Amino acid sequence: MTSRKFMLYNSEDDLVDLNNHEIFALNPTGLGVSFSNSFSNVSANFLQEKSVLNTASLKLDIIFSRNSTTPYEKYEEFVKFLNKPPFKLIYEISGKTFQRDCVLSELSKGEIVTNVLSESLTLDFTTPFYKEISETYKPNSDTEGDGKIYAGTNKPRNLIANPNFLNNMQDWSNMSDPDGTYQLQAPATDKPTSNILKLTSSNNKLSSFLNAWGLKVKKGERISFRVDIKTENNPDYGRPVIRVGYGTGEKNYKYSDFGITASSSGFKTAAISFVVPEDGVFSLKLINQNLSTLGAMSTYFREPMLIRGDAFDMPVDFYSGKPINNYYVYPFVYESDYNGKSGVFQIENNSVYIGSAKGSPVEITVHGPCTNPYWEILDGSKVLQSDGYNIDVPDGYKLVVSSVVQKQRVKLIAPDGTISDIYQQQDLSKSNFVTIPEGRVTLAFHSVGDVSFKYREEYITV
Template identity: 25%
Template structure:
């Protein structure tokens, strides 16, 4: 490879040190700063420093013989028409790239050069740089089967949930229920009808009631709770959920329910309301008798003006039969969008984190936080103090169960320095691509045929968005489905090479 090459926007490359294009006397490969100072006596304090836009200039002899000079010049002119252009600079210190646009290309006649007389066209070529010298660095997350002993012997940091706003669906709704996959021990749920004569009281944990079983059946990617009974009434409820004190609140529930009964059975969804002292007020119900296939009942009700808490309950009442429920969802709205996991204790990876103390690195236990993917990075960029990070392109591929509202954080020295997220659902054959390159910023969802939809308007604007990778060591944590693929490419940049 020669020292200088040019590549256009179509991917075509020309060698500037070939027989037909002989380049000489290059200038403008360095850097120039403009510094402003504040003077105090004989001292000067820097108040501002900016870097000047670089210009690369070189003289080119066109054609290896006189008769080919004009055609070679014409071919080079057509090559320059597809911009931007990328200059490849190779020395014994490595290969670096820099993008630019054409500033000027002179045109004289054979023997008419102002530099020296020749039998070929000798012209001045000037390229204006639009970014720094760079090399693209790529990191890709690859899943693995974790050592089962990690859960017992691994080093663990105490994490605290700092922000649950990432756990929302495409309509911006947060699921208020806990453990919506009913696994592995039904933590957060209770058995029995809520107290309607006094204060709400916790009842027997569901796991101790052997008549409740975790079905092997799957629906929508979620486990199913299955109830088999002979007669009587049974209920499973989620416990107290705050609904905003003495304020009228609209609540709706989404659940998948199925019943296949031999006798007379009523399956219903209920809201039990309590005041600020957890005293019972009233309840609202939607009854569904003899449901023989999976349905999606939507139940909306307005809470009493003095209600401070609500208990969500699935109730079955009958003689003989079974009842199944899956993917419950509770939102503060009159409509319900697509299902999203609630605040499960076993899905702690979805929200953002703060750490109990500031570790100098991030340690991930794969078999505990299965939805958290970690990419350690080393950025050797040098910005002379003028820039704090390098732009990047992030690609997230979908998973068999869809990837909901992916988000990510950049952590350095125990602190979150940048965050981003997009409120979309990515199917298995789609991919989300987010570019923070200043000259081409976007967020897109690509389809298998190459078409895409711009989803920049669906970025989570509570975050910094379009993250940059800081100089030095850092870790990027992705909060995505554990079967999703993650790829990150950032520019390792230099002002001077």
């Protein structure tokens, strides 16, 4: 038999457990979903014109029974609890917990029968069922060059040999089609130590460079990497630009698959993270894939970095800054894009809307000091939504932006708790008040210090 529990919180976080021998809920109805649909008639068929999610109510039979008090006294205590609306219902079923905001619709009152008071309770829901998922980001300070170093027993490490294409392409192998060409170019001013690799091809040809430095990876480990990319004569970003090998398998990544975390000197900093599907040796191939017979196209690469690699055959002393067993190990590591590093979050939103909504609300808190913070929702390199504020957030202050319907707000909160409404300082070039779409997307923060956010994974029925 499937177990289920109901609990109820009021606005002051008082709790009533509706599963004990003094107050017990049974016979729930209204946990499903209904729509109102309108149609137009076309011959013997019907075209759906509109579908509207109907309001939902939970109806429960509530048993108030004698224990140390009479059923009437327990009823009176429950009424006092209800005097502090609105409410939050906690629903536990089959080991899963959901919550749903609600208000009181009806509570009946009758007579005691054999020491039991049996009444009906109706709650009107104001939200879907939801789980709140929270994340945080705290920047790490630079320790050397462009890099960032992390403490702990499982230190991330930059394991790609020669990412700046120095020393005559040491550690990189030219895997080009004979018709493909490559050229090593001087660094741009924003990264004066980073040479640029230009790959060019035409007529359905492919040119590429492979780095197979022998990193052994295990199934289930996470690999993350980043690279600066720009293209020439390539309006179609559906072409492969990175090929990852692991064991016997490989996978292509298109330009549009990447989360774009920065832009400089015409380059886009692209990042990807994935879980290794099988044991094997990891390799990375940079690709210029021309899928057209019209003219030549080029892709430029700069600083291809493995920014997280769970290697299990590395020496313990890997921060020496010297080549060790054909690995060049840096005295710093680049801050990973994955799991919140660099202010970039990969989000898997498993909400269930059945067509009734297109995104989950999110509340974002940006802690000062920072200036003109903004954030974006991306699908690969495509910006789906964005929000930002033309404001200085001083040290000790925090900017709180919520797209939750019942408490949509933009507040600047001072250290003493004083709240200022700064909605009028929204950046009008942005789409404003972002929501998290269903599926896998990237949430990227820019010009921020510490950030925390929580979004609702929502379900109109569970």
